[in-house]
Amino acid sequence: MTQGHRTRREEYAALTRQALIKSGSERxxxxxxxDTSIAxxxxxxxxxxxxxxxxxxxxxxxxxAVLSDACDSAARKIEYVFGNQVDSDSLVSGALDSAMESIQVDSRYRNLRQQAVGVLSAGERRELDNRxxxxxxxxxxxxxxxxxxxxDDVSVNAATVLVVAMLEATLDEMTASDDPQRCYAEYRPLLLRFIESLAD
Structure with a gap:
């Protein structure tokens, strides 16, 4: 068998897993x-x-897995931004907007994130989002x-930790908000200003 090709059994297993994720998301x-049973x-x-x-x-x-699937979708949108923006200013704002888009426009995703608070540990939720x-x-x-x-005086590692923490706080606020778009509109300029302040 050629390297990279899946067997029929592997394909069926992948389709079954995806069907369960879709069913779980909807239920x-x-x-x-x-109120949802495994049956x-x-x-x-x-x-x-x-x-x-x-x-x-x-x-x-x-x-x-349902939330992980949603994170993968967000990552693909961000990847598109990185592939299509030419200057760093529009790339930073575009990537940031893409990362926060799902929580603003997808009420199902926001609902799932709210439910996850009572089911998954804070560490598990952070691990998913940090992907x-x-x-x-x-x-x-x-x-x-x-x-x-x-x-020269900026540690990129330290800056990354700080911005990731700021994004985490923003995402949590948006998840809990009745108006996530208004919430993001309040946080967005502060996030951009902080990132810009690190540049010469």
Whole structure:
């Protein structure tokens, strides 16, 4: 078999896992995490409960996978921005806006994040979000550094930690807000101003 090609069994397993993630996302959004059973999720995905447990240890593991899928989607949007912006100013603001877009416009994603607060630990939620935040901020600073726009007295590692923490706080506020767009409008200029203050 050629390297990189999946077997039929591997393809079926991937399709089954994706069907469970889709079913879980829809059920958690419409019925709520606590009122959704594994049997309902499996039925919606048209698989057995055994198939569910083959892919996920429990319902919380599925919720984590659902949120991970959403993070991957956000990462693809950010990647598009990095591939299509020409100057660093529009790249920084565009990447930041892309990272925060889902929480503003996707009520299902916002609802899932709110439910995750009572199910996943703070560390698990941070780990998921940092899959998007850390690469985003690291790439922004790498670009600014390559263009000679980062001051000699600025530690890029320390700056990354601070900006990631600021993004985490912003995302948490937006998740809890009744008006996430207004919330982001308040935080956005402060985030951009801080990042710009690190550049010469």
């Amino acid at each position: 958690f959004s419409s019925s709520g995490y606590s 309902q999720i499996a039925d919606d995905a048209r698989v057995s409960k055994g198939a569910f447990y083959h892919h996920f240890a429990d319902k919380s593991a599925l919720l984590k 998007v935040r850390v690469p985003l901020v690291s790439r922004i600073f790498a670009l600014l550094e390559a263009q000679g726009k980062i001051g």
